[in-house]
Amino acid sequence: NAGVTQTPKFQVLKTGQSMTLQCAQDMNHNSMYWYRQDPGMGLRLIYYSASEGTTDKGEVPNGYNVSRLNKREFSLRLESAAPSQTSVYFCASSEPENEQYFGPGTRLTVT
Amino acid sequence: AQSVTQPDIHITVSEGASLELRCNYSYGATPYLFWYVQSPGQGLQLLLKYFSGDTLVQGIKGFEAEFKRSQSSFNLRKPSVHWSDAAEYFCAVGARPGTASKLTFGTGTRLQVTL
Numbered sequence: 427n428a429g430v431t432q433t434p435k436f437q438v439l440k441t442g443q444s445m446t447l448q449c450a451q452d453m454n455h456n457s458m459y460w461y462r463q464d465p466g467m468g469l470r471l472i473y474y475s476a477s478e479g480t481t482d483k484g485e486v487p488n489g490y491n492v493s494r495l496n497k498r499e500f501s502l503r504l505e506s507a508a509p510s511q512t513s514v515y516f517c518a519s520s521e522p523e524n525e526q527y528f529g530p531g532t533r534l535t536v537t
Numbered sequence: 538a539q540s541v542t543q544p545d546i547h548i549t550v551s552e553g554a555s556l557e558l559r560c561n562y563s564y565g566a567t568p569y570l571f572w573y574v575q576s577p578g579q580g581l582q583l584l585l586k587y588f589s590g591d592t593l594v595q596g597i598k599g600f601e602a603e604f605k606r607s608q609s610s611f612n613l614r615k616p617s618v619h620w621s622d623a624a625e626y627f628c629a630v631g632a633r634p635g636t637a638s639k640l641t642f643g644t645g646t647r648l649q650v651t652l
Binding site: 530 | 571581641
């Protein structure tokens with residue numbers, strides 16, 4: 427039982443490049459989330475998926491897109507990376523109205 | 538909109554001393570409340586949660602927290618800190634009800650433990 431897994435662990439992009447962050451969970455959770463963590467700002471919700479087939483914007487969605495590929499997988503895409511998107515990205519999953527379980531994070535640097 | 542305030546950015550305590558980390562929330566009804574811990578380079582681990590019932594909740598690693606509705610607070614406590622408790626601690630509030638537990642996090646408190 428791996429919990430929540432994220433790939434890659436580290437990534438360096440040049441401004442304007444695109445990439446997709448992958449997230450998978452094996453706990454059969456319905457809800458999945460993407461957060462970004464910046465120093466002094468805690469975690470901020472980018473997008474979430476309450477259940478398979480649905481996605482909704484969180485607090486900071488601009489510059490990102492998501493896909494809930496199936497119940498297990500929830501990907502985050504940066505179409506044209508900007509230095510302001512340098513951050514640590516965390517995926518999480520939960521049953522609705524229950525605690526969230528977090529992945530180990532992806533550290534992204536955009537130069 | 539819900540919000541969380543953790544007024545202490547950084548706290549230093551001696552090993553064996555007691556610890557209290559402060560958390561104040563803003564929400565229109567009874568919220569879901571959580572404390573998470575993050576070790577350097579790691580993801581977040583749930584320490585404890587409050588949904589309803591007894592306002593004093595016990596968590597892992599000897600931590601506890603008390604929900605005080607009148608003060609809109611959910612402070613985290615530990616009677617005797619160990620060096621391995623050095624980490625960053627996040628308080629979070631979740632809206633209820635809903636089809637997903639959208640959490641709002643505080644900005645975190647970094648705990649340093651001196652030997």
